Amino acid sequence: MVLVTGAGRRRGIAAGIALRLATAGWDVGLTWWTPYDARMPWGEQPGDPASLLADLAAAGARTTGAEVDLSDPAGPAAAFEAVQGELGPVTALVVCHCESVDSSILDTDVESFDRHMAVNARATWLLVREHALRFREADLAPGTGRVVALTSDHTAHNLPYGASKGALERIVVAAAEELGGLRISSNAVNPGPVDTGWMDDDVRRSGRAATPLGRLGTPADTADLVEFLLSPRGGWVTGQVLFSNGGFRTHR
Numbered sequence: 001m002v003l004v005t006g007a008g009r010r011r012g013i014a015a016g017i018a019l020r021l022a023t024a025g026w027d028v029g030l031t032w033w034t035p036y037d038a039r040m041p042w043g044e045q046p047g048d049p050a051s052l053l054a055d056l057a058a059a060g061a062r063t064t065g066a067e068v069d070l071s072d073p074a075g076p077a078a079a080f081e082a083v084q085g086e087l088g089p090v091t092a093l094v095v096c097h098c099e100s101v102d103s104s105i106l107d108t109d110v111e112s113f114d115r116h117m118a119v120n121a122r123a124t125w126l127l128v129r130e131h132a133l134r135f136r137e138a139d140l141a142p143g144t145g146r147v148v149a150l151t152s153d154h155t156a157h158n159l160p161y162g163a164s165k166g167a168l169e170r171i172v173v174a175a176a177e178e179l180g181g182l183r184i185s186s187n188a189v190n191p192g193p194v195d196t197g198w199m200d201d202d203v204r205r206s207g208r209a210a211t212p213l214g215r216l217g218t219p220a221d222t223a224d225l226v227e228f229l230l231s232p233r234g235g236w237v238t239g240q241v242l243f244s245n246g247g248f249r250t251h252r
Helices: 011-022 035-040 048-058 075-088 110-138 158-178 201-209 218-229
Strands: 003-005 026-034 063-067 092-095 145-150 184-190 241-243
Touching: 003 011, 003 075, 011 026, 011 048, 011 092, 011 218, 026 048, 026 075, 035 075, 048 063, 075 110, 092 110, 092 218, 110 145, 110 158, 110 184, 145 158, 145 218, 158 184, 158 241, 184 218
Parallel strands: 003 026, 003 092, 026 063, 092 145, 145 184, 184 241
Antiparallel strands: none
């Protein structure tokens, strides 16, 4: 069973990953946090979680979901409790949730910086730790454990987001080594520019211009790589930050 965080909107990358995994035979547990969507430009999508769960079930997956505040240190354990109680032990964790509010070095406030770190970095660490503890406790088969977390190199004028994603990457790379004894692989995936509702026309144009393939990414592009990493074919890949971004050129 796979736990996918941040699946509150049908247009989101998490939803695309969840659907791809359901069609590949995975049972899928979801988490989302509506208050985050409510304060973002795209707004709350109240029917999306139920609609996504229905489509996962139609694809043949056993599925369940819960609204969980991952800025709360108790949230990661609550997420595992919610899905494990319905679907059984989690063998794969896909971290897609995020806090992302644009601000720069000079105008970022401490509250925003701390919130980004809590949601994007601390919650990732706590989710990975919870996954490993429960994986060991359930005595699951070696080589079946997986961690995949979405990252980003968008940092300039998006400072707290970029800084927290940098921390996320280090957590994921550390997990590859520290959890190797449990035979849990751990990787980060950078999907590049994917329009999930946050882009305006100027951003779309610049994104296409900066991509050799001349298009923006889609949730399905990311989902294909995640599905591979979670499959037996991807079991030899660990400790990597993978750029599945169409060759997107940006300042790093």
